[in-house]
C-alpha cells in the first residue's frame with residue numbers, strides 16, 4: 067500500500083499505546099486520521115514490553131502532568147477495558163515497608179496520593195498485610211493498599227485500541243516510517259518510506275523516536291534517553307500466589323522492583339531501571355536477573371529461579387524534564403508533542419488522548435462528533451467461553467476446536483483471526499493470541515503458526531519472520547538446496 | 555455436546571499409549587479410546603527418523619516411525635480400541651472426566667472408568683535456563699527443529715550451535731550436518747556428555763563436530779536473527795567463567811537442555827507428583843495416587859530407550875484393565891514397599907513396589923562413577939560405569955525385597971568418582 071498523496075486532517079506518528087489511544091479518541095469525530103508506524107506491526111515499541119500496571123497515581127509528584135493524567139487514566143480504564151474486551155483487572159496495589167522507619171515513610175505516600183486525588187488508600191499493619199498476602203515475607207512490617215491499582219495486558223490493549231479505531235474509520239499504515247516533514251501552504255508535507263502524505267496536524271507519539279521526529283521540523287526543545295527495564299515471567303503454576311501488585315518504597319529514580327501478577331495468571335518480576343545508550347538494546351543480562359531475584363526474594367521468599375519461563379526488556383523513553391512533554395511545538399502550533407512518555411504512560415494513555423484532543427481543538431481543529439461511533443471490539447477467546455459455547459462455536463467453525471497452542475489453549479481459529487486482524491509475524495500472532503507465550507515458549511505451536519501465516523498471507527517459508535524483515539525464521543525448504551557433506 | 559461413557563481413556567498415542575492400550579485390550583477391556591493431539595499416532599517417534607530403536611524389544615534396529623508402525627499395525631486386531639486423532643484433552647478431573655476438543659468432533663465430555671496418562675514430555679525452553687542476551691529469530695529447541703525439518707521440510711538455519719549433549723542434542727548434530735546445516739559446536743555444561751557413548755562417536759566424532767565439555771552459552775547475540783552466541787567454560791560449581799568467554803558465529807541456536815514430563819493434566823486431576831522425576835509417583839503397576847489413574851512412558855519419568863517405555867506401558871495397560879474389570883482388589887490386598895533413594899541416586903521409578911508384581915527399577919544416578927555396586931534390598935549388581943545420562947535398569951526377584959520392612963533402600967556403593 068502506497069500512501070502517495072494521501073490527505074488527512076491528523077497524522078499520528080507512532081502506534082504505541084499513546085498513538086493508538088489517540089487514534090481511537092479521534093475516531094469519535096468527523097475527521098480523517100492516519101496512524102503511521104515504522105515497525106511491521108503496532109505495539110512493537112515500548113508498549114509491548116512493560117510491567118502492565120495500571121498505576122493508581124500515588125507515586126507521582128503532585129502538580130505534574132504525570133500525576134494528573136495517571137489518576138485520570140486510571141479512572142478511564144474500567145469502561146475502556148469493558149468496551150474493548152481487554153484483559154484488565156483491578157487487583158489492587160500494595161506498597162510494603164520493611165521496618166518502622168519505612169512505615170513512617172508510607173504516610174508521605176498517602177499524603178501525596180491525597181493531593182493527586184487518589185482515594186481509598188488504606189494503611190495496613192503487619193497482620194492485615196499478611197492476611198491479604200500470606201506469601202509475603204513475614205518480616206515485613208506493614209504496608210499500604212491502594213484499591214484502584216490494576217493490571218492490563220498492554221499489547222492486548224494496543225491491538226484493541228487500533229482495531230476499534232480502524233473500525234471507526236481511522237487509516238492505519240504499518241511499516242511506514244516518517245523521514246521528513248515540511249510546512250508548506252498551511253499544511254505539512256510528510257515524506258515516508260512509502261510515499262508522501264499531506265496533513266493539517268501532526269501528533270508526535272513516536273516514543274523513543276520523538277526527539278528525532280521533533281527535529282524534522284527543526285524543534286530541538288527536548289531530548290529523549292532510554293532507560294532499560296528487564297522483566298522475568300514466571301510459570302502459571304504460581305497463579306494466585308501473590309494477588310496484588312507489590313511495590314517496595316520508591317526511590318527518587320524509580321518505583322522499584324516489583325512483584326506483578328498478570329491478568330493471565332503469571333507472576334512477573336521486574337523491572338530494573340538503568341540508562342542505556344542504544345535505542346535498540348533489548349538484551350537481558352545475568353546482572354539484571356541477579357538484581358531482580360535478590361530484591362524480590364526479600365519480599366516473597368517462596369519464589370524460585372526455576373519458575374522463570376521467559377524474560378524480556380523494554381526501553382523507557384525518558385524526557386529531560388522529569389515529566390511528560392505534551393504540548394504544541396513552539397515552532398508550529400499544528401504540531402503536538404506527546405513525548406517523554408515513560409511510566410505511567412500506559413496508565414495515562416486514555417487521559418493523554420483526551421488531553422491531546424483538547425490541545426488540537428485549541429490549535430484550531432474543529433471537532434464534530436460522529437453520529438455513529440461504535441465503542442466495542444469483539445474478539446473470540448475460547449479460553450474464556452463455557453464448554454457449551456465453545457462447542458456451539460466449533461460447530462459453526464471447526465477451527466475453533468483445533469488447539470494449536472496447548473500451554474495457553476489457543477485454537478487455530480483464533481490464530482487465523484489474529485492474522486486477519488493484522489498480524490503478519492510470529493510475534494504479532496503471539497502478542498494477539500498468547501500462542502507461544504506459555505511454559506513451552508512456542509516449542510510446540512510455532513511450526514504450526516508459521517504454516518498458518520504462510521497460508522493466510524501467501525508467504526514463502528523465507529518470508530516468515532519473528533517480528534519484521536530482519537528476523538527471518540526459515541531459509542526456504544530443505545530440498546531447495548540439497549547438500550550432503552562427504553564423510554571422510 | 556455429547557457425554558460418552560468409556561472404560562479406559564488413554565491420553566497420548568505415542569509408544570506408551572499404544573502399548574498400554576493394546577495390553578488393556580488383550581486383557582479383555584471393551585471400550586478403550588486413545589486420544590492424541592497430533593494427526594498421526596506414534597508421538598515423538600515420528601520426528602525421530604534416525605535408527606537405534608527397538609534393539610531390546612524387537613531385537614532389531616528400527617527408525618522411530620518404523621518402531622511406532624509395529625504397534626500401530628497391531629491396532630487392527632483390536633476393534634475395541636478407538637483412536638481419536640487431532641483431539642486434545644484439555645481437562646481431566648480426579649473422577650476421570652475428560653474434556654476433549656477436535657476440529658472434527660468439536661468439544662466433548664467423556665466419563666472413563668480408568669485413565670492412562672501417556673502424554674510424554676516436552677522440552678525445556680530458553681527461559682527455563684535463563685540465557686541472557688537479545689531475543690532474535692533462530693533460537694529453537696531440538697524438538698522444534700526436528701519438526702520444522704523432518705515434518706515440515708523447512709531449512710531453519712545455515713550454521714548452528716547446539717547447547718546440550720544428551721542423545722537428542724547429539725542426534726540433531728548429525729541430522730543438521732546431513733542436511734547441509736553446519737554445526738559449529740556442541741556445548742555441554744557438564745564435564746561429560748549425557749548421551750550414549752555410541753551417539754558421541756557416530757554423531758559428533760565421525761563428522762568432526764567439536765564438543766565443548768564444561769561450557770555453556772552465556773549470551774545470545776543478534777537483533778533480528780541470531781548472529782552468534784557467546785560461550786564460556788564453567789567452573790566446578792557450574793558457574794560460567796566470563797573472563798574466558800568467546801564468540802561463536804552462527805545463525806541458529808539449538809537448545810537441547812532437557813525434557814520435562816508433560817504433567818499439566820496429571821496435576822489438574824490431583825495426582826501426587828514426584829519431584830525427582832517430574833512425573834507422578836507410581837507403583838509397579840503404574841498406579842498413581844488417584845485410584846484408576848495410571849501413568850507410563852515419559853510422562854512418568856524420562857526414559858532413554860523406547861523399549862523400556864513399551865515394557866512399562868504394557869504393565870500399565872494390564873493394571874488398568876484389572877482395575878476396570880474389578881480385579882484390582884487382588885493388588886489392593888498385597889503388601890507394598892516404598893523405595894528409599896540413598897547414595898548417588900537422583901531418582902528411582904517406580905516409587906513403590908507391590909508384592910507379586912514384576913519389579914523392574916529404573917535408576918538415575920546423581921553423578922558419574924566407575925566400578926560400582928547398585929544395591930536394592932538384597933539385590934546387588936556390579937556396573938562398570940554409571941552416569942546420569944544412562945538409566946540403570948535392574949530387575950528384582952521377590953526374594954530381594956523384604957515386604958515386611960515397608961521400605962526398600964536403593965543406593966550406589968563403592969566406586970571411583972568421576973568416570
Ligand SMILES: Cc1cc2nc3c(=O)[nH]c(=O)nc-3n(C[C@H](O)[C@H](O)[C@H](O)COP(=O)(O)OP(=O)(O)OC[C@H]3O[C@@H](n4cnc5c(N)ncnc54)[C@H](O)[C@@H]3O)c2cc1C
Pocket residue numbers: 079080081082083084085102103104105108109110111112113114115116117118119120121242243244245271272273274275276279293294295296297337379380381382383407408409410411412413414
Ligand atoms: C520496563 C518498563 C515497564 C513499564 N511499566 C509500566 C507500567 O507498569 N505502567 C505504566 O503505566 N507504564 C509503564 N511503562 C511505561 C509505558 O510502557 C510507556 O509509557 C508507554 O508504553 C509509552 O507508549 P508510547 O506509545 O509513547 O511509546 P511506544 O510504544 O514506544 O510507541 C512509539 C511508536 O512510535 C514508532 N515510531 C517512532 N519513530 C517513528 C517514525 N519516524 N515514523 C513512524 N513511527 C515511528 C515506534 O516504532 C513505536 O511503535 C513501563 C515502561 C518500561 C520500559
